Amino acid sequence: xxxxxxxxxxxxxxxxxxxxxxxxxxxxxxxxxxxxxxxxxxxxxxxxxxxxxxxxxxxxxxxxxxxxxxxxxxxxxxxxxxxxxxxxxxxxxxxxxxxxxxxxxxxxxxxxxxxxxxxxxxxxxxxxxxxxxxxxxxxxxxxxxxxxxxxxxxxxxxxxxxxxxxxxxxxxxxxxxxxxxxxxxxxxxxxxxxxxxxxxxxxxxxxxxxxxxxxxxxxxx
Amino acid sequence: xxxxxxxxxxxxxxxxxxxxxxxxxxxxxxxxxxxxxxxxxxxxxxxxxxxxxxxxxxxxxxxxxxxxxxxxxxxxxxxxxxxxxxxxxxxxxxxxxxxxxxxxxxxxxxxxxxxxxxxxxxxxxxxxxxxxxxxxxxxxxxxxxxxxxxxxxxxxxxxxxxxxxxxxxxxxxxxxxxxxxxxxxxxxxxxxxxxxxxxx
Numbered sequence: 567x568x569x570x571x572x573x574x575x576x577x578x579x580x581x582x583x584x585x586x587x588x589x590x591x592x593x594x595x596x597x598x599x600x601x602x603x604x605x606x607x608x609x610x611x612x613x614x615x616x617x618x619x620x621x622x623x624x625x626x627x628x629x630x631x632x633x634x635x636x637x638x639x640x641x642x643x644x645x646x647x648x649x650x651x652x653x654x655x656x657x658x659x660x661x662x663x664x665x666x667x668x669x670x671x672x673x674x675x676x677x678x679x680x681x682x683x684x685x686x687x688x689x690x691x692x693x694x695x696x697x698x699x700x701x702x703x704x705x706x707x708x709x710x711x712x713x714x715x716x717x718x719x720x721x722x723x724x725x726x727x728x729x730x731x732x733x734x735x736x737x738x739x740x741x742x743x744x745x746x747x748x749x750x751x752x753x754x755x756x757x758x759x760x761x762x763x764x765x766x767x768x769x770x771x772x773x774x775x776x777x778x779x780x781x782x783x784x785x786x787x
Numbered sequence: 788x789x790x791x792x793x794x795x796x797x798x799x800x801x802x803x804x805x806x807x808x809x810x811x812x813x814x815x816x817x818x819x820x821x822x823x824x825x826x827x828x829x830x831x832x833x834x835x836x837x838x839x840x841x842x843x844x845x846x847x848x849x850x851x852x853x854x855x856x857x858x859x860x861x862x863x864x865x866x867x868x869x870x871x872x873x874x875x876x877x878x879x880x881x882x883x884x885x886x887x888x889x890x891x892x893x894x895x896x897x898x899x900x901x902x903x904x905x906x907x908x909x910x911x912x913x914x915x916x917x918x919x920x921x922x923x924x925x926x927x928x929x930x931x932x933x934x935x936x937x938x939x940x941x942x943x944x945x946x947x948x949x950x951x952x953x954x955x956x957x958x959x960x961x962x963x964x965x966x967x968x969x970x971x972x973x974x975x976x977x978x979x980x981x982x983x984x985x986x987x
Contacts, residue, residue: 569887576876576884583875583913644869645884651837652888653860787840 569654570662577666580639587635588670595628595675599682610687617686618747621696625675626736629707630729632671636663636715637782646719650783657775660782664712664775672704695750699743702763709770710735716782739766789815789850789862789936791836791968796845798831805831806987809845815936815966818959818979822972823987829972830868832987833939836970837865849937864889864935868942870926874915878906878925881914885929900931904954919946930958938962940971953978 581588602620603613640646640663649659679700683693714732718724746759796809805828813819821829834840836847838855852859872881882897901907904924914922923946930938938959944952956979959969963981971977 572884572887576873576880579880580873580875639873642869643873644867644871645873647839647865647867647869648871648885648888651839651860651863651865653857653890654888 570658573659573662574666574669577663578669581666581670588632591628591632591671592674594631595624596678596682598624598627600685603685613686614688614751617683617688617692618696618744618751620686621679621683621747622740622744625700625704626707626733626740628675629671629704629711630732632667633711633715633728633732634725636667636712637719641719646782646786650786656779656782660712660716660778661775664708664778667712668705668708672700672708675704676700689751692747692751695747695756698760699746699763702760702767703739703743706739706763706766706770707736709774712778713774713781716778717785719782720785739763789966789968791937792848793836794846794848796832796835796847797843798828798835799843800831809987811985813968813970813983815968816963816981817968818963818982819970820973820977820982820984821970821987822984827987829987830941833865833941833970833972834867837863837939839865861890862936863939864929864933864937865939866926866929866941866943870922872914872922872925874913877911877913878917879910881925882928886932889929889933889935897932900928901925903931904928904951920948920951923947924951927955930955930962936967938967938969938971940969942973943971944973944975
């Protein structure tokens with residue numbers, strides 16, 4: 567557990583000292599969502615209808631943008647090699663790194679979402695559901711993303727390849743998360759969607775650290 | 788008394804056969820220098836022994852431990868070309884994390900290790916602000932606190948001045964006198980007692 571907590575605090579410390587690595591995707595998130603009312607229509611009805619899709623598509627793209635930095639710096643410095651040959655579980659170290667990634671990419675999105683939700687005229691009930699879907703599903707985005715990031719870690723300019731690998735895996739999350747918010751807007755039951763998102767979270771937590779560790783070992787051979 | 792035995796090891800990268808049927812044995816107290824021209828497979832050999840790279844055929848035995856088993860990993864320390872330091876962290880923070888990855892021991896005297904390599908003044912400076920030689924010293928300062936028995940050092944003396952080279956040569960000698968094993972690659976002359984050499 568020592569290595570888990572120390573790795574999280576190390577990654578957070580590094581991010582605070584090099585803030586552009588996590589601030590750029592966040593700026594992208596805030597600016598993109600703020601531009602929609604200007605670009606489409608300032609009418610509340612139109613924006614409210616489109617808000618779930620806008621929110622979740624921009625969230626995914628924002629997380630995708632930040633994924634490049636997940637292993638990249640440690641790969642360039644040779645720290646990843648030391649993590650692989652360490653007697654500690656590589657899966658546990660990678661889970662710690664992914665947790666730090668979520669704290670820097672997913673958590674700020676959750677904190678900002680009520681304010682941006684209001685900008686898109688979401689009702690308070692819809693904002694609560696939006697936050698709920700973000701709390702359950704943004705960790706999945708980081709966890710699934712860690713597999714792609716570990717596969718392309720040794721490839722220069724791998725942004726496009728990473729998107730092609732990861733975006734198809736994000737689609738079920740996109741469908742169930744947007745569906746939950748849309749159903750909440752029309753006062754329908756959303757238990758099913760939330761259960762599915764919860765299932766994805768548990769599944770990702772169980773299998774992605776092992777898959778990331780495996781693909782990282784292959785990438786660094 | 789520990790023994791590392793490499794038996795009929797062959798390694799191929801792409802279409803290039805780097806080495807074939809390589810065999811050697813190294814016991815506690817030995818220092819082995821691997822020499823050879825660029826691209827002959829020195830780094831690949833160290834990476835294979837460290838458990839980082841795969842090989843075509845052959846066997847590696849370290850006492851009764853399997854390659855990549857937990858005890859094998861605990862007994863081996865690999866320092867590669869890259870310094871394994873994060874520029875955003877200070878010298879002491881980097882050293883603490885390296886020693887945690889190495890042996891799960893945060894009670895080591897990291898300040899003492901930095902003092903041994905002459906960098907006590909830079910303890911809280913960010914690694915990104917230091918020179919290449921100073922970074923190499925920090926990377927190698929883990930040798931003063933590690934409890935690993937087998938050291939695999941890839942070009943440990945590159946970027947170091949003669950004074951620093953002497954410090955680390957002495958450290959390697961001390962380690963081997965205490966029953967440790969060291970395998971290193973270098974293009975520089977080494978003044979280490981009982982140095983054996985194999986060429987690739």
